[in-house]
Amino acid sequence: MGRDLKLENLTKRYGNLTAVDHVNLEIREGEFICFLGPSGCGKTTILRMITGFETVTEGSVIFNDRVINDLIPKKREFGIVFQSYALFPNMTVEENIAFGLKMRKMPKKAIAERVDTMLDLIGLSDWRKLYPSQLSGGQQQRVALVRALAPDPQVLLLDEPLSALDAKIRLRLRAEIKRLQQELKKTMIHVTHDQEEALSIADRVVVMEKGQFRQVGRPIDIYKNPSCNFVADFVGTSNFFEGRRTAAVVDIGRRKIKVTRNGNGTDEAVSLAIRPENVEVFKGDAVPQVPEPMNLVPGRIDVVVFQGAAVRLLIHLDGEEIISDIIEKDFEQRALKQGDQVYVYCSPESYLVFPGGEGKK
Amino acid sequence: MNPVETSGKRFSSWFTADNLFTVVIMSILLIILAVFLLYPVVDICRLSFIKDGAFSLQNYLDYFSEPKIFRSFYNSIFVSTVTMVITTVLAFLFAYGLTRTTMPGKGFFYTVSTLPLIAPTIIQALALILLFGRNGVITRYLLDTSWNIYGATGIIVGEVLYCFPNALFILYTTLSAVDTRLDEAAQSLGASALKTFFKVTLPSSKYGIASAAALTFNLTITDFGIPVVIGGDYSVLATEIVNKVFGMQRFDLGATISVILLVPSITAFAINYYLTRKSYAMISGQARPFIQPSRPLKKWAFTAYSGFISASILLVFITVFLGSFVNTWPYDFSLTLKHFDFPSLGASVPLWTPFWNSVLDPGPLRDMIAIKYAPIWTSLMVSLVVAVVGASITLIAAYIIEKKKPRGEQLLYALSVLPAAIPGVVLGLGYVLAFNKPYFLIYGTIWIIIINVVIANFTLGVLSGTANLKQIDKSVEEAAVSLGAGPVTTFTRIVFPLSKVAFLSTTTFYFMRSMTTISAVLFLVSAQIKLAAIEIIFLDVDGRTASANAMCTVVVLIVALFLIVMRITTGSSGLTGMSATK
Numbered sequence: 001m002g003r004d005l006k007l008e009n010l011t012k013r014y015g016n017l018t019a020v021d022h023v024n025l026e027i028r029e030g031e032f033i034c035f036l037g038p039s040g041c042g043k044t045t046i047l048r049m050i051t052g053f054e055t056v057t058e059g060s061v062i063f064n065d066r067v068i069n070d071l072i073p074k075k076r077e078f079g080i081v082f083q084s085y086a087l088f089p090n091m092t093v094e095e096n097i098a099f100g101l102k103m104r105k106m107p108k109k110a111i112a113e114r115v116d117t118m119l120d121l122i123g124l125s126d127w128r129k130l131y132p133s134q135l136s137g138g139q140q141q142r143v144a145l146v147r148a149l150a151p152d153p154q155v156l157l158l159d160e161p162l163s164a165l166d167a168k169i170r171l172r173l174r175a176e177i178k179r180l181q182q183e184l185k186k187t188m189i190h191v192t193h194d195q196e197e198a199l200s201i202a203d204r205v206v207v208m209e210k211g212q213f214r215q216v217g218r219p220i221d222i223y224k225n226p227s228c229n230f231v232a233d234f235v236g237t238s239n240f241f242e243g244r245r246t247a248a249v250v251d252i253g254r255r256k257i258k259v260t261r262n263g264n265g266t267d268e269a270v271s272l273a274i275r276p277e278n279v280e281v282f283k284g285d286a287v288p289q290v291p292e293p294m295n296l297v298p299g300r301i302d303v304v305v306f307q308g309a310a311v312r313l314l315i316h317l318d319g320e321e322i323i324s325d326i327i328e329k330d331f332e333q334r335a336l337k338q339g340d341q342v343y344v345y346c347s348p349e350s351y352l353v354f355p356g357g358e359g360k361k
Numbered sequence: 362m363n364p365v366e367t368s369g370k371r372f373s374s375w376f377t378a379d380n381l382f383t384v385v386i387m388s389i390l391l392i393i394l395a396v397f398l399l400y401p402v403v404d405i406c407r408l409s410f411i412k413d414g415a416f417s418l419q420n421y422l423d424y425f426s427e428p429k430i431f432r433s434f435y436n437s438i439f440v441s442t443v444t445m446v447i448t449t450v451l452a453f454l455f456a457y458g459l460t461r462t463t464m465p466g467k468g469f470f471y472t473v474s475t476l477p478l479i480a481p482t483i484i485q486a487l488a489l490i491l492l493f494g495r496n497g498v499i500t501r502y503l504l505d506t507s508w509n510i511y512g513a514t515g516i517i518v519g520e521v522l523y524c525f526p527n528a529l530f531i532l533y534t535t536l537s538a539v540d541t542r543l544d545e546a547a548q549s550l551g552a553s554a555l556k557t558f559f560k561v562t563l564p565s566s567k568y569g570i571a572s573a574a575a576l577t578f579n580l581t582i583t584d585f586g587i588p589v590v591i592g593g594d595y596s597v598l599a600t601e602i603v604n605k606v607f608g609m610q611r612f613d614l615g616a617t618i619s620v621i622l623l624v625p626s627i628t629a630f631a632i633n634y635y636l637t638r639k640s641y642a643m644i645s646g647q648a649r650p651f652i653q654p655s656r657p658l659k660k661w662a663f664t665a666y667s668g669f670i671s672a673s674i675l676l677v678f679i680t681v682f683l684g685s686f687v688n689t690w691p692y693d694f695s696l697t698l699k700h701f702d703f704p705s706l707g708a709s710v711p712l713w714t715p716f717w718n719s720v721l722d723p724g725p726l727r728d729m730i731a732i733k734y735a736p737i738w739t740s741l742m743v744s745l746v747v748a749v750v751g752a753s754i755t756l757i758a759a760y761i762i763e764k765k766k767p768r769g770e771q772l773l774y775a776l777s778v779l780p781a782a783i784p785g786v787v788l789g790l791g792y793v794l795a796f797n798k799p800y801f802l803i804y805g806t807i808w809i810i811i812i813n814v815v816i817a818n819f820t821l822g823v824l825s826g827t828a829n830l831k832q833i834d835k836s837v838e839e840a841a842v843s844l845g846a847g848p849v850t851t852f853t854r855i856v857f858p859l860s861k862v863a864f865l866s867t868t869t870f871y872f873m874r875s876m877t878t879i880s881a882v883l884f885l886v887s888a889q890i891k892l893a894a895i896e897i898i899f900l901d902v903d904g905r906t907a908s909a910n911a912m913c914t915v916v917v918l919i920v921a922l923f924l925i926v927m928r929i930t931t932g933s934s935g936l937t938g939m940s941a942t943k
Contacts, residue, residue, distance in 0.1 A: 053839055073842050080843040086836035090858040099854075103845030144840075151844065 009059030034202030079148030284341030401791025535569025583784035759826025785880030
């Protein structure tokens with residue numbers, strides 16, 4: 001079993017408010033886990049319960065087969081990287097990195113060596129004598145990262161470490177964190193509200209809403225097979241439709257859509273979701289040949305948003321709107337423009353079907 | 362495999378370990394404040410309700426039914442109200458000039474306006490007497506009139522000069538925080554300059570104005586130094602308390618008047634405190650320091666006005682300085698140092714007297730330095746201890762309140778803020794009543810004085826400490842803890858270094874207060890233990906005005922020297938942003 005981290009029925013209540021609601025998760029040693037969710041979903045609360053800065057109301061945090069609910073943060077030996085860097089402003093870069101080592105009463109020589117290794121790791125050796133205020137945000141967060149790693153923590157916890165940074169630096173640092181994780185094989189738990197960040201960095205993503213886990217899985221599974229409306233909406237972009245399903249046909253009122261997924265109940269309320277990149281667009285001069293003509297609808301291009309590699313189209317169907325992302329090259333080739341009459345086609349297998357039909361339009 | 366429980370307890374050991382630290386420190390602080398703040402005040406209240414060993418309202422009936430005594434209540438309210446109005450108007454105009462005009466010499470004006478903080482409150486009264494007293498250089502020498510300034514006029518003028526910097530700090534902060542673009546917006550919409558002032562500038566700083574007014578009222582009604590020197594027969598509550606206790610040994614009446622004084626003083630403080638918070642809530646982060654060039658008339662009018670105020674404040678200091686160096690004011694202006702050879706009021710002081718005795722050769726000079734200057738050395742010693750102890754204890758209290766937020770934190774906070782509302786005379790009398798008992802071994806030593814000054818000025822230390830700690834990101838401390846630091850290490854290695862500036866300015870503040878305070882320690886000095894600031898009063902009462910001036914000059918010079926040393930060694934000016942409430 002090794003040094004795995006387990007959350008069992010973990011719950012946090014503040015008075016009547018339940019911030020974290022009976023969640024269960026097993027994090028294997030060396031795994032990179034990402035908690036993803038909107039602000040206030042309880043992801044940071046879970047992180048703080050793991051670190052020990054927040055008490056556990058119910059359930060347990062188990063590390064290395066021991067319940068550590070009552071262990072002081074110091075004894076847990078978990079490293080933490082904070083959103084606000086939280087470097088000690090009164091200490092230089094190297095003093096910051098050495099702090100945790102001094103607290104563990106490491107011999108002086110070993111500390112110096114370890115600090116050197118850490119500075120090499122982030123390429124900031126020349127900056128060691130500077131104070132945090134003399135560094136850029138990205139540099140500060142890198143120092144904070146190795147400061148937490150220096151005492152060789154059992155687990156590294158990252159609390160939205162990139163959200164205070166510029167977009168460009170965020171991407172670079174994201175790659176750097178991933179590289180460090182793979183090099184050091186350290187268990188890392190990362191909290192973020194940025195879905196792109198979560199999908200690109202983690203081995204497994206935990207999508208949270210209202211204190212509960214909505215889906216736990218590999219990034220690709222989360223994206224391709226979202227478990228519910230919320231995940232389909234929060235991770236990536238989706239078009240949603242409400243309707244009633246009979247066998248493999250969903251009646252959304254204005255028209256019927258053929259689907260393949262999720263069994264064949266009889267006349268149940270469902271909601272449908274489809275990713276914009278699965279919405280195909282054909283020029284409207286001739287009816288295109290498609291495998292399932294039922295799913296072909298005429299429409300008009302209302303808005304064209306150029307996004308670099310892709311082009312996002314807002315297409316007006318009869319009484320509805322649908323978003324389609326097509327590759328810029330295809331857009332060019334098909335000579336599409338705003339106001340064009342088009343045909344829109346979505347294959348039956350590209351529709352995600354969620355029973356219940358409480359999803360958003 | 363079933364997980365193994367680390368402990369059977371439901372309590373988290375971290376929370377108990379950390380709590381233990383917090384609870385122990387907090388209990389110590391609460392005990393200190395309970396014993397040295399609450400107990401004396403409660404004791405005063407208790408005594409005021411007792412007559413012949415039984416509960417009675419007789420003391421209060423006596424007070425209110427005897428017109429001669431009741432007069433002091435009316436007088437206090439009168440001088441405080443007039444001082445409040447005058448000071449607030451004067452300070453507002455001054456602050457307006459500093460923040461909203463492009464007049465020259467702002468730095469000079471600001472610095473001069475803070476000067477009254479470094480002197481005992483008595484200095485204004487001493488200067489006014491030298492200028493406008495029975496033998497005043499202006500009244501007797503220049504105008505040859507029999508009019509003089511003793512009484513209400515003197516108290517009011519003196520208090521205005523003394524309260525001015527305190528009111529100015531609040532108004533300066535308010536006016537520099539209110540967004541000047543509001544003014545510009547009003548003018549771009551067609552409002553005249555005057556209309557803009559009355560419709561925009563004035564209303565947007567109303568909380569600051571009211572808070573400055575309340576503070577001035579509180580400072581005036583609790584002050585003892587000015588009325589005792591210049592009041593003459595005009596008695597106010599603070600002098601009446603001392604009169605009853607020292608003159609008639611009537612502790613019960615002193616206690617009764619103390620309670621009566623507490624009512625307006627606490628009310629004014631509460632209003633000031635409430636409004637200060639409100640006015641800070643109105644501060645816009647968008648405030649912009651840029652000021653349009655003022656029209657010449659406005660610019661020079663404000664320069665002349667600020668010049669006049671600054672000159673008045675400087676005149677106080679210059680007069681007292683001169684008064685201590687000239688032979689016989691106002692008849693013989695030849696210079697002399699004889700007033701610095703204080704009449705024999707000294708006593709041997711531990712540490713200092715042996716020190717001077719070993720350094721200096723026997724003779725009159727050694728007697729003067731080692732014995733006659735004893736009050737000065739005692740004051741210096743007390744002030745240094747107070748500075749370090751006061752700044753440390755208030756920083757720790759602020760840390761507990763702001764960062765640890767334990768159960769009962771509200772109580773600690775309330776007790777920490779309370780001292781500013783208690784008049785020094787009342788707290789001092791409370792100490793006599795509560796601690797003048799054989800088993801309080803520290804009574805009659807310098808330690809009771811040190812404790813009194815630390816407690817009496819607790820408020821500002823805690824408020825400036827919490828304001829500073831608010832700026833330290835909570836995760837910085839968590840980072841330290843997660844890296845293995847315990848509560849003590851976190852405090853000493855992280856929190857304290859990050860609070861150094863606030864700590865040093867609190868140190869300076871405590872030193873200044875300790876050197877210059879009169880009312881709080883008046884009851885605690887004795888024939889063995891004398892303080893320089895108190896000696897000024899005794900010298901003055903003895904009719905040795907010139908020596909009183911000389912002693913005042915010495916106190917001012919010591920404080921100024923301390924400020925300069927702090928400035929050079931730490932690079933920060935202790936006076937910036939300092940006022941009785943912050």
